[in-house]
Amino acid sequence: MRETVTAKDVAKLAGVSQSSVSRVYFEGASVSEKTKKRVLEAAEELGYRPNVYARSLITNQSNIIGLVMKGVQNPFYAQVLKRFSSIFKQHGYSILFVYTNNDEIQKEDVETLLNYNVAGVVVTDATMSFSVGEEFKKNHIPLVFFNRKLGTGEFHSVCCNNLSASRSIAQYLLSKGASELVLITGNEHTSTSMEREKGFCEVLDQQKIAYRKYNSDYTYEGGHQTAMTVLEGKRLPSAFFVANDIMALGVIDALRKNDIRIPQDTKVVGFDNIDMASWPAYELTTWEQPIEEMIEETVNYLLAEITSYTGLAQIIEVDGKFVERKTT
């Protein structure tokens, strides 16, 4: 039923050995131009494609990048997915997409990645235990935490400089005369949430400005719900700092539902600068994460580690920039 064309078939047609066929398709092997040409012609005629499984079996390598993601529905990560897929394809890698329901990456997911002997792994918004990270290290599989950190430098990580960003945001809000603030964080176990909280609160504490903190979950619904809860309290805060944009949109809609005018009655600042933040319906002031730069850093590191594994980890923080719009 399925006529598999093997290197042997091509060899026969081209009048060479199977080894030579193999060498034609193997980067860096030594073949003469003449046989290369003959092999390629024969391959073309037969419709030969090297069998990735046989190849991976023997080389113990693959051209697959594992991409672990949870919040696909957050436009920020949708864009991240798109860019990673696009760039890795250019470099000849395919994407094994691993969706994690739970916050923490499951053992099952890790096994999948190990089973396919992925060339590298990008973990985006899923959290991961230390031991799982070690598992990859043990297998010499390069790993990057994208927009997350784990531990204290044991693993490679590419992030926005959340600390300085959230400090800037706090200072900006204070300069606008905000007096009583509300902070809405994302999943409290994530480094991004903790850092954005830390930088923000540091400044406020220092200036002895009162603030309330609410914990949410990085989703629109979460932001919306949390804002509703905030509004149950008597006092309307003078500004909201929301740990990501999609939650911020939920907050804005909740405020509007309560006929609270933005930015007159209160202000809202998000984080990410997703496309929607610039939509006329929201015009959200936010902090732009430099996605392209972050992705480039991630890809470069992974490709380098794939070529020659060192296991050296570094925490790379890129700045991004403040984007002022109409919610402040």
Next chain:
Amino acid sequence: MRETVTAKDVAKLAGVSQSSVSRVYFEGASVSEKTKKRVLEAAEELGYRPNVYARSLITNQSNIIGLVMKGVQNPFYAQVLKRFSSIFKQHGYSILFVYTNNDEIQKEDVETLLNYNVAGVVVTDATMSFSVGEEFKKNHIPLVFFNRKLGTGEFHSVCCNNLSASRSIAQYLLSKGASELVLITGNEHTSTSMEREKGFCEVLDQQKIAYRKYNSDYTYEGGHQTAMTVLEGKRLPSAFFVANDIMALGVIDALRKNDIRIPQDTKVVGFDNIDMASWPAYELTTWEQPIEEMIEETVNYLLAEITSYTGLAQIIEVDGKFVERKTT
């Protein structure tokens, strides 16, 4: 560096043959409970995981589903991605995510899918040439067009009943007293766009209602831009039918920018019922595509075809339902 534990190692420790180990991990092979237990214990102790590449090499099968997608940034497809990943994982399949930049799926992408000998393929919003579809058929790889059609029944397809849906929408708008309409389509080469146009226009033609048609691209920016173009004309249409929600949001924002009140001055109807359609900022009237049902149909077909390939194709159309909100 990488200590690979093989079935042979497990066999030695368990005091059985490699074949027996293999049989323990192979669905449906005959092994006694006793040896099964011993093998599993030995495997546990050594940390054995069957090598997928060796397995695929010999069985000529894989546990990979290829998912081809373009508009990841459209929340509709983000949700589709999430659901497919989740469900296929439950059935023991991994997802090879293939992002296509171009409208049409590239030869390169097809080769990737064939190289990995995917168990099945789901093509969502990418268009595909007939010959490419035949390629999969030739290799007995089940293929589903999700929310798209190709040809006239040669390939399996799961769609919303676009024709009847868009007819209903037209009738609804007429019942609301709309007199001069605007239709904004998506990518004009896609079956969804053509069908939604056809159903809509059929009704209008029949009733001799005037309408203008504009071609756009299924994105927010496209919808926004197209609406701006529409508004350059002198007459404001009494209603817009926009071929998907994300474009419709762009249309709404464009209308608002021009101080046009919805639904008083004009009305807007979308298609998909993405989460954002229900957000207070938009409250978009739309047609709900029954994602869960469509996904279930797709998965069932694929799983059945994977178990036993027939190559029989069917066009499955599910109804969905009208969701009336505040833009009409």
Next chain:
DNA sequence: CTCACACTTGCATACGTATGCAAGAAACTC
């Protein structure tokens, strides 16, 4: 022409698993 060297090629084998076959063990029938 000889020798040394670089380059190219084929042979044989290995990667880790699945599976047909035959033999052995076990269970069951009469």
Next chain:
DNA sequence: GAGTTTCTTGCATACGTATGCAAGTGTGAG
């Protein structure tokens, strides 16, 4: 207990490729 059937197991081999090794080819220097 003998005969029959079912279940279980090990042996050997195959899947399609990469690669060490040795042999072959060609090139250039002297």
